[in-house]
Amino acid sequence: xxxxxxxxxxxxxxxxxxxxxxxxxxxxxxxxxxxxxxxxxxxxxxxxxxxxxxxxxxxxxxxxxxxxxxxxxxxxxxxxxxxxxxxxxxxxxxxxxxxxxxxxxxxxxxxxxxxxxxxxxxxxxxxxxxxxxxxxxxxxxxxxxxxxxxxxxxxxxxxxxxxxxxxxxxxxxxxxxxxxxxxxxxxxxxxxxxxxxxxxxxxxxxxxxxxxxxxxxxxxxxxxxxxxxxxxxxxxxxxxxxxxxxxxxxxxxxxxxxxxxxxxxxxxxxxxxxxxxxxxxxxxxxxxxxxxxxxxxxxxxxxxxxxxxxxxxxxxxxxxxxxxxxxxxxxxxxxxxxxxxxxxxxxxxxxxxxxxxxxxxxxxxxxxxxxxxxxxxxxxxxxxxxxxxxxxxxxxxxxxxxxxxxxxxxxxxxxxxx
Amino acid sequence: xxxxxxxxxxxxxxxxxxxxxxxxxxxxxxxxxxxxxxxxxxxxxxxxxxxxxxxxxxxxxxxxxxxxxxxxxxxxxxxxxxxxxxxxxxxxxxxxxxxxxxxxxxxxxxxxxxxxxxxxxxxxxxxxxxxxxxxxxxxxxxxxxxxxxxxxxxxxxxxxxxxxxxxxxxxxxxxxxxxxxxxxxxxxxxxxxxxxxxxxxxxxxxxxxxxxxxxxxxxxxxxxxxxxxxxxxxxxxxxxxxxxxxxxxxxxxxxxxxxxxxxxxxxxxxxxxxxxxxxxxxxxxxxxxxxxxxxxxxxxxxxxxxxxxxxxx
Numbered sequence: 035x036x037x038x039x040x041x042x043x044x045x046x047x048x049x050x051x052x053x054x055x056x057x058x059x060x061x062x063x064x065x066x067x068x069x070x071x072x073x074x075x076x077x078x079x080x081x082x083x084x085x086x087x088x089x090x091x092x093x094x095x096x097x098x099x100x101x102x103x104x105x106x107x108x109x110x111x112x113x114x115x116x117x118x119x120x121x122x123x124x125x126x127x128x129x130x131x132x133x134x135x136x137x138x139x140x141x142x143x144x145x146x147x148x149x150x151x152x153x154x155x156x157x158x159x160x161x162x163x164x165x166x167x168x169x170x171x172x173x174x175x176x177x178x179x180x181x182x183x184x185x186x187x188x189x190x191x192x193x194x195x196x197x198x199x200x201x202x203x204x205x206x207x208x209x210x211x212x213x214x215x216x217x218x219x220x221x222x223x224x225x226x227x228x229x230x231x232x233x234x235x236x237x238x239x240x241x242x243x244x245x246x247x248x249x250x251x252x253x254x255x256x257x258x259x260x261x262x263x264x265x266x267x268x269x270x271x272x273x274x275x276x277x278x279x280x281x282x283x284x285x286x287x288x289x290x291x292x293x294x295x296x297x298x299x300x301x302x303x304x305x306x307x308x309x310x311x312x313x314x315x316x317x318x319x320x321x322x323x324x325x326x327x328x329x330x331x332x333x334x335x336x337x338x339x340x341x342x343x344x345x346x347x348x349x350x351x352x353x354x355x356x357x358x359x360x361x362x363x364x365x366x367x368x369x370x371x372x373x374x375x376x377x378x379x380x381x382x383x384x385x386x387x388x389x390x391x392x393x394x395x396x397x398x399x400x401x402x403x404x405x406x407x408x409x410x411x412x413x414x415x416x417x418x419x420x421x422x423x424x425x426x427x428x429x430x431x432x433x434x435x436x437x438x439x440x441x442x443x444x445x446x447x448x449x450x451x452x
Numbered sequence: 453x454x455x456x457x458x459x460x461x462x463x464x465x466x467x468x469x470x471x472x473x474x475x476x477x478x479x480x481x482x483x484x485x486x487x488x489x490x491x492x493x494x495x496x497x498x499x500x501x502x503x504x505x506x507x508x509x510x511x512x513x514x515x516x517x518x519x520x521x522x523x524x525x526x527x528x529x530x531x532x533x534x535x536x537x538x539x540x541x542x543x544x545x546x547x548x549x550x551x552x553x554x555x556x557x558x559x560x561x562x563x564x565x566x567x568x569x570x571x572x573x574x575x576x577x578x579x580x581x582x583x584x585x586x587x588x589x590x591x592x593x594x595x596x597x598x599x600x601x602x603x604x605x606x607x608x609x610x611x612x613x614x615x616x617x618x619x620x621x622x623x624x625x626x627x628x629x630x631x632x633x634x635x636x637x638x639x640x641x642x643x644x645x646x647x648x649x650x651x652x653x654x655x656x657x658x659x660x661x662x663x664x665x666x667x668x669x670x671x672x673x674x675x676x677x678x679x680x681x682x683x684x685x686x687x688x689x690x691x692x693x694x695x696x697x698x699x700x701x702x703x704x705x706x707x708x709x710x711x712x713x714x715x716x717x718x719x720x721x722x723x724x725x726x727x728x729x730x731x732x733x734x735x736x737x738x739x740x741x742x743x744x745x746x747x748x749x750x751x752x753x754x755x756x757x758x759x760x761x762x763x764x765x
Contacts, residue, residue, distance in 0.1 A: 038471060040471060041471065041472060042475050042476070070738070109609045109624065109627065112601045112608055112651070112652070113602075113608065114654050116654070116656065121472040121654075121657070123652055138629075138631070139629045139630065139631050142632045143631075143632060143633075250467045250468065251467070255468055263482070263486065266515060266516075266517070266518050268517045268518040268519070269518075270517070272517070273518075278517075280485055280514070280515075282478060282481075282482040287468065310513075311512075311513040311516050312516065319468045321475065321479070322478050323477075323478040323482050323485070323514070325516075360629050372638075374634050374636065375634075377489070431632065434631070435634070436631060436634045436636065438638060443636070443640065444628060444636075445628045445629055445636045448629070
């Protein structure tokens with residue numbers, strides 16, 4: 035049974051079919067007893083039909099009809115499993131270069147990234163790409179799983195070489211907490227159960243790592259930010275004067291009596307109550323959804339932000355952003371978009387394309403001004419009204435935005451404010 | 453490494469973090485408030501099942517002390533468990549919410565759809581037309597559902613905000629990417645969205661939440677005596693809509709339902725779990741998925757995906 039106080043850990047797995055990514059996820063679910071009998075029976079039947087030996091655990095994660103036919107994953111799929119220690123949400127993303135956008139999507143909410151390396155091939159371009167995206171999206175923890183150890187005789191030397199290869203290129207990236215695990219997803223070594231084939235390895239298994247990783251400091255607990263989603267005005271006899279600002283705390287902690295500033299207006303007030311349904315709280319912290327009432331009657335609406343009086347975000351109309359382009363329609367310089375940032379929405383223009391990043395070599399290209407699908411570019415943007423933001427590095431919620439094409443309503447880019 | 457990690461855990465102690473149910477609740481409330489802020493006329497799709505009951509409960513919490521701002525829409529196949537309808541009407545009265553009913557019987561009478569024939573005939577697929585008609589008639593731009601990604605493989609790729617074209621269709625290959633907690637509900641006239649606030653919940657989470665919050669659910673979820681027929685590997689309840697085959701035998705069993713759909717297709721499991729606590733315990737040790745007892749999902753390997761493409765819940 036799950037413990038009542040267990041947390042949620044969200045992680046992303048990047049890799050291609052060849053790395054054994056689907057097998058790894060299948061193995062995690064199977065060995066942690068999260069696959070149900072009818073699901074297993076369905077997989078067994080399909081394995082037989084396809085002429086595979088035994089049960090192909092990879093089939094468990096193949097979802098849509100097109101994917102089953104093509105044998106590839108074309109979109110982010112979410113999987114769930116629970117152990118007594120934690121609830122896990124896996125964002126399962128494809129690893130091919132043309133699916134950078136899916137990797138970015140999966141990475142945006144992740145506490146941890148699993149990067150798969152084939153023990154036979156070592157660090158390849160794809161590994162670098164995955165590590166780059168993990169650092170770009172500021173995923174707090176990275177677990178490099180050196181897979182297929184069974185195909186290299188469970189060699190310690192092979193493993194150590196790959197660890198060194200990874201460290202030597204990742205020193206150029208902003209990755210913080212990196213773990214290395216030698217595994218065989220196919221046979222189950224060091225995934226859930228300890229390997230009996232690698233006496234030389236004394237570290238934790240993959241699941242143990244996921245279960246015990248320290249994640250409560252992943253969210254920013256210092257900068258109190260509360261974007262207002264909607265205003266609650268009951269108009270009922272009992273709550274006639276209630277005026278609550280509903281939202282989800284992006285970061286930090288708010289307490290009753292805190293002196294606050296409302297942005298962009300700049301008016302100051304004091305927190306009167308912090309309400310969560312019928313309860314009134316002394317304090318609330320990210321990522322809680324609450325309703326805040328203030329001592330003063332101030333005109334506040336969706337898109338405004340409540341912050342503590344002595345800790346303010348930047349309030350600017352011009353900002354530098356790392357964009358990942360998500361749409362087949364290319365971006366144009368000086369083109370106009372809708373920017374959605376927290377609960378705020380403004381019109382915006384890409385004024386300048388500063389440079390494009392080669393996600394395989396991490397090199398900058400300042401000449402190429404075309405932005406197409408899956409490109410990572412640094413741009414300078416201008417909005418019609420100021421945004422209240424922090425840098426993505428210090429705050430993943432108030433530092434992120436998306437761009438929407440006004441003419442198609444499509445989400446075309448994800449942005450991280452520099 | 454191992455020891456260091458263990459040490460780290462011990463020092464976390466009383467830091468600020470939410471347990472998994474609080475985080476799921478907070479996320480769902482956030483989604484519901486986004487729906488309210490981004491759409492003109494959103495409704496909750498209410499089936500009388502536990503998932504839509506939980507969504508309704510969350511909506512009450514999200515807007516308190518205001519009243520729940522969404523109407524509840526029920527697509528009535530006519531093949532209901534009477535208990536579901538009684539439960540629905542009681543809940544509507546308690547909430548003071550508006551009820552919209554889309555009737556499959558009316559769709560049949562108007563010639564919009566034709567009744568399926570044969571032994572396994574159900575009204576399950578017919579609901580799609582009724583649902584889309586009701587969405588159009590009432591000018592609904594967002595239908596909030598209790599769908600969860602753990603339910604079925606096609607649902608594993610659903611978004612919180614899921615776009616439907618002006619034919620109500622879902623295109624799994626052309627979904628809007630969803631990053632961080634930034635949802636894009638922009639749409640043209642005639643298009644609509646489906647929103648799934650409890651996307652990240654599992655069946656176990658739902659039961660643990662029902663238990664924690666003391667949420668009322670229909671009696672059908674609890675173990676009770678009922679006349680049933682063994683068909684497609686589960687106990688199908690006897691009703692006026694069921695055609696009994698010659699070799700089939702009506703027996704009385706102590707059963708309960710894990711999901712609630714049409715009375716003709718919802719299979720029960722043998723169980724003695726007659727309290728929420730016992731159900732939660734039973735679900736924790738269960739070795740079959742909950743939809744394993746739904747014959748609508750067994751028609752083909754991609755049955756759910758095919759229906760979703762057409763506009764199913």
